[in-house]
Amino acid sequence: MQNIKSEQIHQLEKNYRTSLINSIIGYRALNLLGTTSNEGITNLCIISSVFHLGANPPLIGMVIRPEREHNDTLRNIRSTGQYTLNNVLPEWYMHAHQTSASYPSGVSEFDTCHFKKHYVNGFKAPFVEASNVQIGLELREIIEMEINGTTLVIGEIVHILTAEGLIGSDGTLDHGKAKTMTVAGLDTYYLPQLFGQLAYAKPEVEPHVLNANANPNI
Amino acid sequence: MQNIKSEQIHQLEKNYRTSLINSIIGYRALNLLGTTSNEGITNLCIISSVFHLGANPPLIGMVIRPEREHNDTLRNIRSTGQYTLNNVLPEWYMHAHQTSASYPSGVSEFDTCHFKKHYVNGFKAPFVEASNVQIGLELREIIEMEINGTTLVIGEIVHILTAEGLIGSDGTLDHGKAKTMTVAGLDTYYLPQLFGQLAYAKPEVEPHVLNANANPNI
Numbered sequence: 011m012q013n014i015k016s017e018q019i020h021q022l023e024k025n026y027r028t029s030l031i032n033s034i035i036g037y038r039a040l041n042l043l044g045t046t047s048n049e050g051i052t053n054l055c056i057i058s059s060v061f062h063l064g065a066n067p068p069l070i071g072m073v074i075r076p077e078r079e080h081n082d083t084l085r086n087i088r089s090t091g092q093y094t095l096n097n098v099l100p101e102w103y104m105h106a107h108q109t110s111a112s113y114p115s116g117v118s119e120f121d122t123c124h125f126k127k128h129y130v131n132g133f134k135a136p137f138v139e140a141s142n143v144q145i146g147l148e149l150r151e152i153i154e155m156e157i158n159g160t161t162l163v164i165g166e167i168v169h170i171l172t173a174e175g176l177i178g179s180d181g182t183l184d185h186g187k188a189k190t191m192t193v194a195g196l197d198t199y200y201l202p203q204l205f206g207q208l209a210y211a212k213p214e215v216e217p218h219v220l221n222a223n224a225n226p227n228i
Numbered sequence: 229m230q231n232i233k234s235e236q237i238h239q240l241e242k243n244y245r246t247s248l249i250n251s252i253i254g255y256r257a258l259n260l261l262g263t264t265s266n267e268g269i270t271n272l273c274i275i276s277s278v279f280h281l282g283a284n285p286p287l288i289g290m291v292i293r294p295e296r297e298h299n300d301t302l303r304n305i306r307s308t309g310q311y312t313l314n315n316v317l318p319e320w321y322m323h324a325h326q327t328s329a330s331y332p333s334g335v336s337e338f339d340t341c342h343f344k345k346h347y348v349n350g351f352k353a354p355f356v357e358a359s360n361v362q363i364g365l366e367l368r369e370i371i372e373m374e375i376n377g378t379t380l381v382i383g384e385i386v387h388i389l390t391a392e393g394l395i396g397s398d399g400t401l402d403h404g405k406a407k408t409m410t411v412a413g414l415d416t417y418y419l420p421q422l423f424g425q426l427a428y429a430k431p432e433v434e435p436h437v438l439n440a441n442a443n444p445n446i
Contacts, residue, residue, distance in 0.1 A: 012395075013348065013363075016386040019286055022399070029399035030282040034363060034388060036403055037317055037410040038280065039254040041272065053388060061279040062256065062375040063291055068237055071291070073281055077351040091236065097254055104426060104435035111429035122431075130231065144229075145252060153377055157382060158282040168234040170252060177230075181240070181247035182413040184256055192255040192410060195400040197438075198425045200408055200416035202255055205318060209410055210415070211329035213340075217322035220415075 012150050015217030018075045037202070038122060040193045041145075042106055043072075044094040044120075044127065047084035052127060052136050054119035058193050060095060068167040070095070070147060076159045082115055082140045087163060091133045091149045096141035097190040103199055132170055140189050144171040182207075251413030255420070258285075258411045259363075260324055261290070262312040262345065262354045263304035270345060270354050272337040273327050276403040276411050280312060288313070288365060294377045300333055304382060309367045310354045314359035315408040321417055342396045348387055355389065360391040360406050400425075 019027065038058040046052045059073035066172065074084050087093050098106045102124075109119040120127050127136035130146060137144040146169030153162040174189050186204045193199050207221040234342040235244065256276040267421050277291035293304050305311050316324045320342075324423045329338040338354065345354035348364060357360040364387030394406050404422045411417050425439040 011389045011395070012392055014388040014390075016384075019385065019388065024284070026399035028283040030395065030401060031385065031390070032280055033399075033401040033403070034385065035259040035278050035280060035288060035313065036259065036361075036408050037255050039256055041254065059279050059281075060253050061277050061291060062250055062253060062275075063295075063373070064378055065246040066240070067244070067376065068245070068249040070253060071279070073279060073289075074252070075282075095253065100423060103423070104437070106433040107426045108429050111431045111433075113431050114390045115304040143252065143254075153371065155281070155382075156289055158285065160282055162380075164373075166234075167237060167252065170232040170237065172229045172232075174230055177248065180418055181244035181251075183248060184410045185251070185329065186418065190254050190412075192319040192419075192420055193404045194408075197285065198400055199427070200404065200420035201423045201424045202412075202420040204362070205321070205419045206407065207416040208322060208325045209328050213329045213331050215329075217326040226344055 011121060018218060026147050029195055033198070037192040037200060038147050039196050040098045040191055041095040042098060042109065042138050043083060044096060045083050046090060046136055047082070048089050052118045052120050053115060054108050054123065054125060055083055056098070056140070063164060069150065069164060070145070071162055072165050074161045074163055076161070076196060082162060083110055087149055088152070091166065092117055092135040092221060093149070094135045094137045095145045095147065097136035099140065099142070099145040099189050100191060100201060102140055107197070119152055130171070131140040133169060142176065143183060143190065145169065146171070202221065232258050247412060247413055251416070254419060255410040255412050258316045258409055259313040260316060260327065260356050260359065261301060262314060262356060263301050264354055265304050266307050269334060269337045270339065271304055272343060273301055273314070273355070274324050283337065283381060287364060287368065287382060288363070289380055292379045292381055294379070302379060302381070305367055306370070309350060310353040311365050311367070311383065312353045312355045312364045312411055313365065314356035315361040315403070315406060317358065317407050318409060318419060321409055325415070330360070339438055343439050348389070353385060355368070358392040360394065361401060361408065
C-alpha cells in the first residue's frame, strides 16, 4: 500500500490534488441543478455534492462552491427558495458535463447545452425534461462554512417526478433501470450495474441476498 | 411521468418513504467508517452519506443519524478526534452491509463481521485491511442540525492509503480498477463500469471524450 500523508497532500500540484481529493471517497450522486431568477432567467449546472440528510422530513443537502459559475445558482435559490435536481443519462451525459463550463451570467445553460425545460404548476424552478428522475425542492436552511468558504444548502423534497415503473414495491427507486449515471472525481463518468439487494441486517442472522444480478460483470 | 407531491410524500408508509427518499438522489459514496474508543474498543459501520466539501484543505463531510448503532461511532470521533473511511469491494460487501446491524455496545464489528484491522503509526483509528482505498481523517468541526437532529461531521484527510497503481497520472483515483462499489437506497449495491472521462468543459468548445470504455454495457 502507498501512504500519502497530510504534508505530502498539501504539497501536491494543485490540479492533481483537486482530482485526487474529489475522487477519493468513491462514486457520487450526479444531478443537474435547475434554478431560475425572479426575472425568469434560468440556470442549469451539474452537481455531484448532493447528500441525503434525512427521510422524515425528506431533506437533501448540497455543497455550493464559492466560484463564479455557481453564483447565479446560489443567488437564484436564495431569491426564489426553490430548485430542482435531475438525474443524468448516458445518451446526453456530455451535454450535462458541458453545463460546468463558465458561461457568462445571463446565458441559460438550458439553451446553450441543449436541454428542454418544463414546469410543474405552482413551482418556479425548471425541471430537465430529458431526465427520468426529477426532484423539486424548497430551501429550508443555508449554512456558510467558515472552514473553507463553501455554502451548504439544505432543501426539502416537495415534488418527485419519475417515469412510470421506476419505483419498486418497497419504495426504492431503481436507478439501474433508469440508467442513472454516477461520477468519481471531476470528469470520470460511470454507469453502475446491479450487484445485489441485501436483506435488512440483524445481529445473529447471516447477511443474505434478496435480489442478485445473475451475471454481474466483475 | 408520475408526480408525487409533498402531501403524498408525508402520507407514504414509513418504510416505503424511507427507501424512496434514501434512493432518490442516485448513487452514493459507500464506505466503512472505522473508529476506536479511548479504551481501545473499535467500531465499524457502513456509511453512505459521505460528501466532498473541498479539496484545499482536503475536507470531507458526513451525516450521522441520531440512532443507537451510530452513537458509539460519534462518541469515538468526539473523544479521539480521528476516524477512517474505507471503500467496499464485491468479494465481501455482504459483510460490510452486516455492520449496519444493531450490535450491543462494546461488541466490535471488526470481529463479528470478519474484518481485519490495521493501524498507521501515530494514528489511533483503525483501517480496514481488506479495502484498497483507505482514508484517515481528523475531526475539524461538528454541526448539530436542528432541522432533523442529525449531526454533520467535517474532517480533514490526513492519510490516503491505496493499493499501488490506482491513482492515475492526473491524480484521479481509478475506482473502476479498484472495484469500489456504490449503493442506491438502503440495501441495493451496484458495481459501476467506466463510461467515459470527459475533457474540462469550456464555453465555445464542444464536449469531448478523453478516455472511453470501448464496450460499455448499456
